[in-house]
Amino acid sequence: MRVLMVSPHPVYSPRGTPISVLNRCRALAELGHEVDLVTYPMGEDVPVLGLRYLRAHVPGIKTVAVGPSWRKVPLDLAVFTKASWALILHRRRYQVLHTHEEAGILGLLARALRVPHVYDMGNELAVVARNYGLGDPHPLTMLAGWAERRMVRSADVVIAHFPAIRSSVLTWAPSVPVEVVFNVPLGPGPDPQLASSFRSQWSPEGRPVVLYTGTLEPYQGVEELVDAMADPAVREAKPRLVVVGGTQKQVEALRSRATARGLSGSVTFTGTIPQDQVSSALDAADILVSPRSSGTNTPLKLFAYLKSGRPILATRITSHTQVVDERAALLVDPGAKKLAYGLAQLLGDEALRQRLSANAVVLAGLYSPDAFVAGVGRAYAHLGAPDVAAGRSGLAAAALGGGR
Secondary structure, three states: OEEEEEOOOOOOOOOHHHHHHHHHHHHHHHOOOEEEEEEOOOOOOOOOOOEEEEEOOOOOOOOOOOOOOOOHHHHHHHHHHHHHHHHHHOOOOOOEEEEEHHHHHHHHHHHHHOOOEEEEEOOOHHHHHHHOOOOOOOHHHHHHHHHHHHHHHHOOEEEEOOHHHHHHHHHHOOOOOEEEOOOOOOOOOOOHHHHHHHHHHHOOOOOOEEEEEOOOOHHHOHHHHHHHHOOHHHHHHOOEEEEEOOOHHHHHHHHHHHHHOOOOOOEEEEEOOOHHHHHHHHHOOOEEEEOOOOOOOOOHHHHHHHHHOOOEEEEOOHHHHOOOOOOOOEEEOOOHHHHHHHHHHHHOOHHHHHHHHHHHHHHHOOOOHHHHHHHHHHHHHOOOOOOOOOOOOOHHHHHHHOOO
16 A cells, blocks of 8 residues: 655654654555655655655754644644645545544545545644643633544554544544554664673762663653652662653753752753664663653553663553553653652662563563554554464564564
């Protein structure tokens, strides 16, 4: 099948949804489909067999921040316009419209043109609005919820990134098929030399390394993680916190917070690193942390954490508990005090760290590249494409290669 995919994001850039979109394209390529991807003007054209980038340019806009912003309005309009014209003018070329997030509104046009629509649902848009500080009664939150219900009902199949999404879809549109396809890391494994180099940079004196990777948006809970490092029980173990990711402005704000708490010698901020180096960074750590304060979408980092075989500290919220339980991660309630308690417990108990690590590796086996590609295949089978059984020879190798 030839797929018109629409992603209102800077694909590719090293952050959650753009990574997910690129990996979806990789899976579709392995399944034998071709993809024309309409996306923002910024981003890297990562080569993938059968993938063509169609960038919607907006004069004067060169960057866009994570989350809601005024710049997304003209960017989204440009993407939607370009995709709409492609669908109208070349509808015989495309057998499928595949949309992400707010681009799902184009499913209404696809229905009018009788083009099958796959809605790729990484999160509920109303939940995203709440994550960025908008309350339930806020007009934008209400509009997002209403629009997403329309998007779901326009779809011929929904790809849900985690079980909570599936539950919502079945509530809104019980007749729409839903396939749960967990995001998984499809990049290369760790480079031992690079991991050793990271370790030497971050902890030349041999202190335990506590690592966080990802964006630094408020809901990620990194401020609380920094505060937890100042707890006396944590200080006693002398760990070094390494924070990978974030914009320069976010990093500077967190660095000031760490300094104010007397942690300037105990916290390192690297900023963003290339995605293909992340697994090596994880390999250089002793403990991995996902301190999210709220949310239902499972972060991609959690699957990378599991695969790394390092002990994990995570908050006891739906984002994490729909994938891990107490056997594979130490779960604590959100907040600095609870995170400090968890850090002190992990730092002081080697047997606990070893047990969690072993269980994490076992659990990671359920979230393999084979399972990822096969899940996409099941979704497209609802549209008449051949189904693909998990475990097909070559899927994992193809996914890991990624064409990058």
